[in-house]
Amino acid sequence: MGTSASQGQPDGAEPRWTFVFTDIVDSTAMWSGNADVMAEQLEVHDRILNRAVAEAGGTVFATMGDGLAAAFDDPDAAVTAMVAAQAALINNPWPEDNTIRVRMGAHAGPAHHRNDDYFGPTVNLAARVMSAGHGGQIVITETLAELLTGAALGDTELRVEPLGAHRLKGVVGQTGLAMVRGPAQPAAFPPLRVLDPARFTIPIPSTSIIGRTEELADVLESVRSRRCTTIWATGGAGKTRLAIEVAVRAGDVFPAGVHVIELADLDAEQDIAEDLATRVAELVLGTEATAGPNEHLQRLGTELTEPVLIVVDNAEHVIDECAKAVESLLRASADLTFLVTSREPLRIDGEHAYPLDPLSFTGGDGDGVGTSAAARLFIERATAAAPTAEIDAAAVDEIVERLDGLPLAVELAAAHIGTLGTAQLLNHLDRVLAQAPTRRGGRSRHRTVEAAIDWSVARCSDEDRLLLARLAVFPGSFDLDAINAVCTDDRLDDFLVLGTLGALVERSLVSSFDGPGGRRYRLLRLIRAYADGLSSGIEDLADRHTTYYLDLARTQVEELHRDGSAGLGAAIGEDHDNFAAILERGVTEEEHRRNARRLCVRLQNYWEDTGRLRLGADWMARLGEPHDIGERSWAAVVLVGATYDAMCGLTPLDRQPVDAIRSLADMPMPGVHAMQLPLAFIDLSQGRIDESIERFDKAAAGFDDDPRNGWQALMTAGALCDYNRDPALAAEFYERAAAIDRSALAGWADSYGRIFTIGSELAEQGPSSDAAAVAELLVALDRLLATGLDTRITIAGHGAMWALEQAGRFDLVAERLPTIMTNPRRTGYLWFTLALADLAASIAVRNGAIDLGLQLEGAVDARLAAAAYGFPVSFGDRRRADARVAVDPERAEACRADGRDLTIAAIDELAARAVATRSA
Numbered sequence: 034m035g036t037s038a039s040q041g042q043p044d045g046a047e048p049r050w051t052f053v054f055t056d057i058v059d060s061t062a063m064w065s066g067n068a069d070v071m072a073e074q075l076e077v078h079d080r081i082l083n084r085a086v087a088e089a090g091g092t093v094f095a096t097m098g099d100g101l102a103a104a105f106d107d108p109d110a111a112v113t114a115m116v117a118a119q120a121a122l123i124n125n126p127w128p129e130d131n132t133i134r135v136r137m138g139a140h141a142g143p144a145h146h147r148n149d150d151y152f153g154p155t156v157n158l159a160a161r162v163m164s165a166g167h168g169g170q171i172v173i174t175e176t177l178a179e180l181l182t183g184a185a186l187g188d189t190e191l192r193v194e195p196l197g198a199h200r201l202k203g204v205v206g207q208t209g210l211a212m213v214r215g216p217a218q219p220a221a222f223p224p225l226r227v228l229d230p231a232r233f234t235i236p237i238p239s240t241s242i243i244g245r246t247e248e249l250a251d252v253l254e255s256v257r258s259r260r261c262t263t264i265w266a267t268g269g270a271g272k273t274r275l276a277i278e279v280a281v282r283a284g285d286v287f288p289a290g291v292h293v294i295e296l297a298d299l300d301a302e303q304d305i306a307e308d309l310a311t312r313v314a315e316l317v318l319g320t321e322a323t324a325g326p327n328e329h330l331q332r333l334g335t336e337l338t339e340p341v342l343i344v345v346d347n348a349e350h351v352i353d354e355c356a357k358a359v360e361s362l363l364r365a366s367a368d369l370t371f372l373v374t375s376r377e378p379l380r381i382d383g384e385h386a387y388p389l390d391p392l393s394f395t396g397g398d399g400d401g402v403g404t405s406a407a408a409r410l411f412i413e414r415a416t417a418a419a420p421t422a423e424i425d426a427a428a429v430d431e432i433v434e435r436l437d438g439l440p441l442a443v444e445l446a447a448a449h450i451g452t453l454g455t456a457q458l459l460n461h462l463d464r465v466l467a468q469a470p471t472r473r474g475g476r477s478r479h480r481t482v483e484a485a486i487d488w489s490v491a492r493c494s495d496e497d498r499l500l501l502a503r504l505a506v507f508p509g510s511f512d513l514d515a516i517n518a519v520c521t522d523d524r525l526d527d528f529l530v531l532g533t534l535g536a537l538v539e540r541s542l543v544s545s546f547d548g549p550g551g552r553r554y555r556l557l558r559l560i561r562a563y564a565d566g567l568s569s570g571i572e573d574l575a576d577r578h579t580t581y582y583l584d585l586a587r588t589q590v591e592e593l594h595r596d597g598s599a600g601l602g603a604a605i606g607e608d609h610d611n612f613a614a615i616l617e618r619g620v621t622e623e624e625h626r627r628n629a630r631r632l633c634v635r636l637q638n639y640w641e642d643t644g645r646l647r648l649g650a651d652w653m654a655r656l657g658e659p660h661d662i663g664e665r666s667w668a669a670v671v672l673v674g675a676t677y678d679a680m681c682g683l684t685p686l687d688r689q690p691v692d693a694i695r696s697l698a699d700m701p702m703p704g705v706h707a708m709q710l711p712l713a714f715i716d717l718s719q720g721r722i723d724e725s726i727e728r729f730d731k732a733a734a735g736f737d738d739d740p741r742n743g744w745q746a747l748m749t750a751g752a753l754c755d756y757n758r759d760p761a762l763a764a765e766f767y768e769r770a771a772a773i774d775r776s777a778l779a780g781w782a783d784s785y786g787r788i789f790t791i792g793s794e795l796a797e798q799g800p801s802s803d804a805a806a807v808a809e810l811l812v813a814l815d816r817l818l819a820t821g822l823d824t825r826i827t828i829a830g831h832g833a834m835w836a837l838e839q840a841g842r843f844d845l846v847a848e849r850l851p852t853i854m855t856n857p858r859r860t861g862y863l864w865f866t867l868a869l870a871d872l873a874a875s876i877a878v879r880n881g882a883i884d885l886g887l888q889l890e891g892a893v894d895a896r897l898a899a900a901a902y903g904f905p906v907s908f909g910d911r912r913r914a915d916a917r918v919a920v921d922p923e924r925a926e927a928c929r930a931d932g933r934d935l936t937i938a939a940i941d942e943l944a945a946r947a948v949a950t951r952s953a
Contacts, residue, residue, distance in 0.1 A: 051111040051141040051177060052151065052159035053091070055082060055118075056100035058134045058168035070131055075099065078133055081121045089114035094150055100135070102160070104151055108141050108180040112213055115139065115171045116191060120217035123169060134168025141177040161201040162210065165225045169218050172196070172225070175209030191215050199227040202284040206237040232290035234316060235280045235344075242278045243413060244392045244406020245271070252279050252387060256342060256372050257286050259385045260363055263373040266389035267541035267557065268485030269441025272374035273346050275389065279372060280344050287370070289339030292316040296355065297347040305354035306361060309345070313362060313369070317341050330365040337368045349376040350492075356381050376489055377539040390544070391438035391557065394430070407433035410440060411447045419451030428455035435462060437557040442482045463562070486563045489540055499525055500533045501542060501556075502567035506574045509610025510548065510555040518581045524570060550604030579615050579628050586612065586635040593642055602643040602822070612636060620655045630656050630666035637673055644823030644860030650677035668694045672711035679718035682863030682900030691715060709735065710746055718864070720903020722757050726750050733769070740777040744770050752789050752832055760797045767793065781820045787813040788829045792836030800841035807842060811849075818852070827856040827865045834872055847876050850948050858941060866937065867893045868906040870944040875907075877947035883920055884928045889947055891929025892940045 057063075057078065064071050078099075086093055086103045089110040095102040105111040115137045122135055140162055142155035158174065166172040178193050192214045198207040210225065242249070255262040256279060264272045280291045294312050299305060314329035318336055343362075348355040356379040359371050363383070373379060378386035394407040403412060403426025411429050415422065432455065436442040449458055449465050458465060490498060503520040504511075516534065517527050525533070534554070537543040545554050556564060571577070589605045612632060619629020633653055640649035653674025661667040675691055677683075695712055713728035729750035736743030751766035767790045775783070791810045795802045814833045817826055830853035837845045850873060857865040871893050877886035893906060920928075935943065 049106075049141060049143055050151065050155070051105045051108040051139060051180075052144070052156050053086075053103045053105070053111050053115060053137060053139045054100060054160045054163035055102075055135050055137045056098065056163060058136055060099040063131055063133075067131060070128065074127065074131060074133055077125065078122070078135070081125070082118050082135075085114045085118035085121065088117070100163075102151075102156075108177055109182055111139055111141075111177075112171075112173070112181060116213060116215040119169060119171060120215060123217045136163055136166035136168055137171045138163025138166055138173065139171075139177055140174040141180055158201075158204060158208070161204050162208070165199070165201060165210065165227050167222050167226070170222050171213040171215075171218070173211050173213055175211055178211040196225065199225060200230065200233055200235075201227055203282045205278070205281050228284055229290075231319075233284065234292045236277060236293060238274060238277050240274070241413070242274055243410045245275055245278070248275060248387075248389060249278055249282070252276075252372070253282060253286075255385050255387060256283060256370055259383065260369070261359060261371045261373070261379070261381065261384045263375055263378045263384055263386050264389050265375050265378050265386055265539075265541060266391075267439070267544075267560065268376060268489055269439050269482060270389050270391055270541070271440040272389055274440070276344050276346060276372055276374045280342065283342050287340050287342040289337075289368075290317060290341045291344070292341070293344040293346060295346050296351060299351055305351045306358040309355070309358040310362060310365075313343055316343075317369075330361060333362070333366040333369065337366045340368050340370060342370045342372060345371060345373045347375070348373050348379070349489075352377060352379065355379065376541045392433075392440055392443070394433040394436075394438035403427070403429050405430070405433065405438075407436070407438035407440075407443055411443050414444050414447035415450035418448050422450045422454065424450065425455040428459050432459050432462060435459075435558060437559065439482070439557060439559060441485060442559055445482065482559050483563065486542075486560055489542055490563070493540065493542070494533075494536070496525060496529060496533045497536050497540075497542075498567060499570060500530065501537055501564045502569040503571060503574060504537075504543065504554075504556055505561050505564035505567070505569070506578045507556070507611060508561070508614045510546075510553045510607055511611065512548075512551060512553050515581060515585075515611075516554075519574065519577045520571075522571060548604065548607045550607060553607060575618070578611070579618070579625070582608065582611050582615055583628060583632055583635070586632055586639075590635055590637075590639045593639060602639065605639050606643065616652050616656065626656065627664065627666060630664070630670045634666055634669045634673070640677075641824050642822050644827070644856070644862075646677050646680050646824070647683075647861040650674055650681055650683055653677065668708065669711075672708060672715070676711045676714040676718075679715060679902075680864060681861045682896070682902070707732075707735070710742065713746070713749075717753070717904050718902060720905075722753055722904065726753050726757070726762075729753070730766075740773045741779065744773045744778055744782065747773075748786060748789055751793070755789075755793045755796055755832075756835070760793055763793050781817055781822060781825055784813040784816040784820075785825060785829050788817065788833050788836075792832050795836045796839035799839060802840035802842070807837070807840065807845070810836065811845070814849070823856045823860050824862065826853070827860060827862050830856060831865050831868055834869065838872060838875065843876060843879055846872060847948055850876070851945060854941070854944060854948075863896070863900055863937070864902060864904065864906070866940070867896055867902075870940050870947075871906045873944035873947040877950050880950040882947065882950040884924075885943070885947055885950070887920070887925050887928035888932040889940070889943050890932070892932030892935040892943065894929070895933040895935075896937070896940065 057075075060071075079101075082101055083093060086101075089105065090107065091103045091105040091110060091114055093101050093103045103111075103114070105114070119135070119137065122133060125133075127133055138159055138161075140155055140159035142158075144151045144153040144155045146152075162172050162174055173193075175195070178195075181193065194212045194214060196210040196212055198209045200206075201208050212222075252262060252264060252275065264276055266272055277293065280293055283291050292313075294309065294316075296305075296309075299308065310329045310333075314333055318332055345355065345359070352375060355373070355375075359373065359379060360381050362369055363371070378384060380386075392405070392407040392410060394405050403409070403424075408426065408429045411433055412424055412426070415424055432446060433443055436446060446458060446462060446465055453461065453465070490501070493501070500516075500520060503525070504516070506519060507515065513530075513534070516530055521527055521530060534543065538545050538554070542560055543554050543556060545552060547553070585608065586605075593602055593605060615625070615632050616629045618625040619627075619632075633649070633656055637649065640646060653670045657667070657671045657674055671691065672694055691712075694708060709728045709732035713725045713732060716722075716728060717725040729746045733743045733746035733750070736746065747766045747770035751763040751770065754760070754763035754766060767786075770786065771790075788810060791806055791813065795806060795810065798806075810833055814830065817829055820826070830849075834846050834850055834853060837843075837849075850869065854866075854869045854873070857863070857869065870889055874886040874889035874893065877883075877889065897906060932940075932943070
């Protein structure tokens, strides 16, 4: 009858267990009748079961209610334990009015084992099998029966009797069952407690459901609490698969029946109200189809006495008629509940419209690539289509991102894996999705993505199609203001847009969601590509798009710089794709280059305040070519790009264009003060601290009409004076900054300024620093941390750590440093990463971890040299002089050498260890 599940498994095979579940039948009534007697008998019950499991070599891993769950690595042992336990239970002298009868069920297969517990479908199915039995009965799956070797069946009185295939509550499809009968068990049992095929007409899905855990829970809760739920989404989003899974799992809530009615093949001209009422009555009551709809409704109202769930699938093409029919049926019987799938809601009273998004295609359940829900769907379907194909998980991530995680598109693409492989599939994705049907048996409008979109667009009005075509100009999400500014004209005015946009959202051609700045909309990439092929009727649509987002960037970034809100930064980020489209046009098309450079300059404060330095550096590098010294926006792009490169430790500075701009900045001409600020940062990165302070001073003097940038220049100059051991000059810069009107400054400026001014005082006082000043510094630091502005936190956070170190408060440096260090990691600000790592090395040395501190010193020095930084990370002598004296020079050099090849990630990890030495 097969081989033992615990024997003969190939190396690397997934471990297989046999799981046994038990439960006392009618225990609730027995407890309520005589709790004291039941408590005593339960102890006897527990001893019998635990002994049977232990003697057979199994392990009890869970108890629930009045039963237990046990795991065995040998299926024969599991059956032996169940037969022995039933014999002992049946032969035990129970009181006549309180006889305990136990039902048992078992299944074998792989499962996840964690913390002495087991999880997975095998365990769940074993529990469902047990629920199908009766007191004294042992029910097992055919899978388990085929694994029995005969060791458990040596007794001729022990038999395994097939019971056929049945539908179990909460289990997809049918499960083959068998009964194990021992000599002590009753000769006959009532029919199994399984789903009546007549009451549960649910199609068996051909594939597993992936990545819908949250949605499944939401819809299950909705059908439990509401009488009508509609899952609505674009074609191919997986509405039907989710609804079928809900139907499978809803049997516990609707024991009287769950039925699925497919509307895809119905003609829109049919009397849907009559057809649906007839079908529901036939399924629920067994009525004859010859009866009229009114008679069906009347009988449903009088004869249906238990809750029934009706799943109505694919209602979009008969949506109005379906809505009327469902309303009539809901009025006819309070025991009917409906779950509908459609590309738009029914819009009836009491309906819960549940929008279904595509699968997630970013992140995932694991730490590596290929772990998102969409990637897992692709990999499972691709493996099924071509089991021997090699699948590049990184390419899969890119494929599913381009497909927006749309399940239909993912499945259609995965079907080609055997022919193309992941690399070629990625290169030919658009062509693949537009090809002829790749799967048989599906509805025609679901055989290709284009067919699915065609079907929806064909039902749109002319105005709907016109707006859809114009919305294709937005590569990312957008709001109503953007639509009105870019897409309206005499054919489609602001008033008409409102209704038309609503229609596109309801038909699932446009997605809507709440963003940080309010309601936003987007087209899935596949729908956008389709819409881009439609006629928009506006020749200068791309120019309109550029003009709108240039103005938006200016106003939004000015507000961000003034307000300093992390939430506002997130709201600007919502338009990243729209900004990127303008910048990309500037890279590839000369006529758009000037606007793209202007946008770069306008986004500068956004990139800095939100820590997107590498993103800004990349765009500025691409837009800095070709050189155009006569254009001011080009000079700004080159200079700011050079400062970002220096901040991030990227490419070595291209001196030719910078030197040309430097010569212009030193000429007495209007507007040159704006060049001083980035030139000051460039001087700083190259170690020319005095020249840098001088340029910051010049920049501040020229920013009379821009107090925010003037204040920032003065604060930076003051900090450099502090680092350069000139506190008197630092105080002068801070005083000038303090004189600027505070109403013109960003919301974070007060905390930022207090950190540097107090820090300057602490550094000058040294270990004798006032405790109240230290406390005030920490308050300002916490307030700045609360803004979430990564770059500002990085700069001022380093200033605070340096000041606390100068003040001798190494305990506070060690406490706060791990939090501060996360910010330069996110922003890619290399100099501060190294400077904070240098502080961590000091902490390690002071706490006696000298080798670790010297290793980190070597790593920092190597990275500084590689980035060609001239600006030191530690000011004055490093606080490791005593360590150099105490440690043998060869050993010290060996420690530093160990750190020289470390990556930035490894430096971060080493710095975290260094900070943690405070608890050693």
